[in-house]
Amino acid sequence: MKKKRSTNLRLFLLLGMAIFSMLLALRFFERPGVDPACLYNAGVDVMGIFVCVVMFYGCASDIEKDLDDAAYWLIGLIMQIGIAFLNNILCWYFAGQPAYRTLYLFLNELTKIFDFALVLLFYNYVRRTLSFEGKLAEWLNRYVFILIVPFELLTLANTFYPIFFSVDELGIFHMGPLYRLVDLYMVIVAPLTAIMIRRCKVANRQKYIALSFIAIPIVHYLLTGGAHGYATQYGSTLLSVILIYNVLFSDRSRQLASTRTELNTAGKIQDAMLPHIFPPFPERKEFDIYASMDPAKEVGGDFYDFFLLDDDHLGIVMADVSGKGVPGALFMMISKVILQNCAKYDNSPAMVLSNMNELICSNNQEQMFVTVWFGILTISTGKILAANAGHEYPILMKNGHDYELLKDRHGFVVGALEDAKFTDYEIQMQKGDKLFLYTDGIPEAVNLSNQQYGTERLVNDLNEVRDADVEDTLKQIKKSVAAFVGKAEQFDDLTMLCLEYKN
Numbered sequence: 273m274k275k276k277r278s279t280n281l282r283l284f285l286l287l288g289m290a291i292f293s294m295l296l297a298l299r300f301f302e303r304p305g306v307d308p309a310c311l312y313n314a315g316v317d318v319m320g321i322f323v324c325v326v327m328f329y330g331c332a333s334d335i336e337k338d339l340d341d342a343a344y345w346l347i348g349l350i351m352q353i354g355i356a357f358l359n360n361i362l363c364w365y366f367a368g369q370p371a372y373r374t375l376y377l378f379l380n381e382l383t384k385i386f387d388f389a390l391v392l393l394f395y396n397y398v399r400r401t402l403s404f405e406g407k408l409a410e411w412l413n414r415y416v417f418i419l420i421v422p423f424e425l426l427t428l429a430n431t432f433y434p435i436f437f438s439v440d441e442l443g444i445f446h447m448g449p450l451y452r453l454v455d456l457y458m459v460i461v462a463p464l465t466a467i468m469i470r471r472c473k474v475a476n477r478q479k480y481i482a483l484s485f486i487a488i489p490i491v492h493y494l495l496t497g498g499a500h501g502y503a504t505q506y507g508s509t510l511l512s513v514i515l516i517y518n519v520l521f522s523d524r525s526r527q528l529a530s531t532r533t534e535l536n537t538a539g540k541i542q543d544a545m546l547p548h549i550f551p552p553f554p555e556r557k558e559f560d561i562y563a564s565m566d567p568a569k570e571v572g573g574d575f576y577d578f579f580l581l582d583d584d585h586l587g588i589v590m591a592d593v594s595g596k597g598v599p600g601a602l603f604m605m606i607s608k609v610i611l612q613n614c615a616k617y618d619n620s621p622a623m624v625l626s627n628m629n630e631l632i633c634s635n636n637q638e639q640m641f642v643t644v645w646f647g648i649l650t651i652s653t654g655k656i657l658a659a660n661a662g663h664e665y666p667i668l669m670k671n672g673h674d675y676e677l678l679k680d681r682h683g684f685v686v687g688a689l690e691d692a693k694f695t696d697y698e699i700q701m702q703k704g705d706k707l708f709l710y711t712d713g714i715p716e717a718v719n720l721s722n723q724q725y726g727t728e729r730l731v732n733d734l735n736e737v738r739d740a741d742v743e744d745t746l747k748q749i750k751k752s753v754a755a756f757v758g759k760a761e762q763f764d765d766l767t768m769l770c771l772e773y774k775n
Contacts, residue, residue, distance in 0.1 A: 282351060283328055289358045290321040296365055310364050317361040320507050324354040327514060345397040349513060352393055356386040356506050370443045377431065377439040384427045384436065388420050390509055395465060398516065402472040412464050542571050542601050545608065547578060550743065558651050559586065562742040563769035564750070566762075573600030574711045574767035575608050579615075586649040587615050588656075590663065590709035590769055593642045594685075600640075607632065607642045607686070621646045621659035622694040625686060629661075629694075632687040641687035645709055647699070654701035654773050659694045661686045664715070667708040667731060668699065675708065675734040677727065701773035706742070708734060709771075713764035717753050720760045725753055742770040 297314040328350050363379045366372040395416055430436050438446050469483060550562055563576040573593035581587050593600045614627045625646060647658035662685035669675045683694035717725040737748040746768050
């Protein structure tokens with residue numbers, strides 16, 4: 273939400289600059305004997321700012337989705353070009369007005385500073401877009417920065433001593449003997465950029481478009497003959513930005529589309545591994561069970577499970593993997609399979625978790641872990657033997673009374689410590705009793721005010737639907753969480769399970 277507000281603020285700022293520059297340009301026509309070059313430059317500047325507005329609006333969705341690190345440089349680059357256009361039109365507006373000589377000099381200083389800033393932003397934008405990393409990239413970054421700093425300092429010194437240009441008492445701009453030295457940074461930075469583009473492992477057409485960073489300013493220089501008075505450098509820079517954005521980001525979009533397809537397929541595979549047919553054991557009338565998982569991304573790190581160990585024992589699992597996305601999903605599937613296999617050979621949940629922990633720790637190079645609540649229900653007696661490996665407290669409704677938090681004994685998480693110990697404990701279920709299990713995505717769900725849903729609210733909402741069956745219980749809790757969160761983005765998986773003992 274903060275990112276979206278920041279993007280909208282920049283967009284409104286650009287639009288305000290565009291409207292102001294248009295009104296300012298109209299004032300040129302009120303002056304007698306205005307230089308035609310001035311009118312031409314004013315038109316280019318106004319059009320340039322409006323193009324910045326349109327482009328910023330067009331790529332705003334990519335920026336909000338945080339497409340990649342290049343998006344941040346793109347924001348700065350578009351804003352800088354827009355500001356440079358506005359500064360340029362101000363220069364033309366105050367040119368030749370003796371009363372504004374100092375302001376005109378200062379605005380011309382800013383023009384040169386903006387030129388250097390654009391080079392630095394553009395260089396980093398191309399580098400990030402081409403994903404150019406490594407030691408060579410680090411050295412090139414240092415060289416570009418080191419080479420630009422002296423020119424920035426010389427430009428500031430120009431205020432006190434006319435190294436590059438001067439403004440006389442009549443407010444007329446005069447090029448100094450070293451004026452063309454200002455453009456020397458392009459000669460220095462251009463080869464470095466060419467090295468970067470050559471070394472990038474991307475398609476040739478991407479490299480050719482990126483070379484527009486060098487080619488377009490050179491074409492601008494040749495067309496204008498290096499003379500002061502033809503302000504097309506920002507337009508040429510903006511054209512290069514548009515070319516790179518359209519070509520390079522369109523390729524990224526195709527890659528992202530392919531990735532999303534693969535993630536959707538992974539999500540379907542993960543969903544197929546979880547029990548999703550209810551009622552799962554229609555012939556068993558002693559209990560009723562229902563569960564759901566809503567991943568925050570295409571794939572999630574939570575999982576639930578339940579399975580008959582034999583005719584009289586039901587295994588129940590609620591777990592939450594430390595990672596998210598694809599790594600979390602892979603670790604989740606591995607953990608689920610290991611736990612289910614370990615449960616076949618031991619009737620103690622603590623021993624099952626211990627064996628599971630040993631197997632995961634034996635080959636866990638990524639140092640991921642999983643919190644697990646595992647219980648075994650003896651169907652004929654209603655006794656649940658359970659163990660908790662760092663998971664959320666279960667919530668229990670007994671004897672027709674309210675749901676209450678059961679603060680069981682926690683062991684350490686699975687997969688983080690080889691010698692972790694776990695302890696069994698018992699829950700005696702009677703007819704009509706219900707057990708509610710969940711992951712931390714439920715109590716930690718936040719609304720736009722950054723308030724958490726919380727465990728206390730969860731217990732209260734469960735008591736509001738105390739008489740509902742297991743399926744309706746989960747659906748009502750899901751609605752309660754959604755109503756609380758509102759338009760805030762879901763940042764964690766929402767996973768729940770409810771068991772009712774009916775024997």
